[in-house]
Amino acid sequence: MASTPQQRRAARHHQPVSETGPRRGRRAQPITVDAIIEAALDIVAREGYPALTMRRVAAALDTGSASLYAHVVNKDDLDELLIGRLSAELTLPHPDPATWREQLTGVCGRLRDQYLRYPGISRAALAAAPTNNDTLRLAECMLALLLTGGVAPQAAAWGIDALSLYISSYTLEISLLGRSDREWLVGRDDMLQRYAELPDAFPQTKRYAAELTAGADHERFDFTIGLILDGLTRRS
Incomplete structure (x- = not known):
């Protein structure tokens, strides 16, 4: 011992x-x-x-x-x-060439939800390398899914890093916004009003204020995960 x-x-x-x-x-x-x-x-x-x-x-x-x-x-x-x-509590799939993308998106979503159960804990993930068996098990699954999808090994390796960093930063942002001492933050309606009152030096921000403030639930998260996967498959 x-x-x-x-x-x-x-x-x-x-x-x-x-x-x-x-x-x-x-x-x-x-x-x-x-x-x-x-x-x-x-x-x-x-x-x-x-x-x-x-x-x-x-x-x-x-x-x-x-x-x-x-x-x-x-x-x-x-x-x-x-x-x-x-990481150990996550249910991980066996890679399927026909559904690898949906499988990987699901893994990312489950990890996101795990972090959101414990506000701010993704800060620990940002500072830690995946060295124990449970975190390596998750990284192994994500790597296998990307390789199954035809992503080149180097792109897949960096892709895991990009996905992990985004999940951690996304959940950390939510935890920071949810803090009790952040009640001064404005809502979407207030932001739209603020953008509408901007001077003409901000024409695009004023014109696309609705788009800049759009997104319910985890729509932005799903969009960004999809964007990363699109880029990885396109490069390969």
Whole structure:
């Protein structure tokens, strides 16, 4: 058995890939990596990612921060574990040449929804490379789908990066807009009024104000994912 948190972290990278994520439920003692993950996700779900600290997790588990470091190396390691857990819970398809595009769009949408359940958590994904088995499982699926669709290997590799960055930034933006201290932000009607009152130095903005402010639900998200996939297939 690995004797230090660093060794245990390295060992996790060689564990079998999870078919599904661990079930959520009541935390049990003694403190374990799973208990730490559960407590951290609960904090993020209720208060947002900025509220997540090792001290807060320790308090939620009714212990001291030092107890966590017996299982988790540091906050960055915890972030990697959180993104790994969310990735492990995704149902991933077997690549189908006839429907690969719809399959990949579905994976992107499910990852988006996972991040939106935990406001701001995609900030952790932006700062972490996919190195553990659960995040690599997701990257492997996305790569396989692009290759199945005839995308060249280098374009597929960079395509995964582009898709992942967009999903993370999109969900992060939504979490920032949803913060309670952002109530001063204006709605679409106010934006349309603002654009209508612009001076003539902004002719295109005034003319296409409706288009610039359009988009309900995740229409912009779907458009951008489609745009990326169009570009990848066209290049190939």
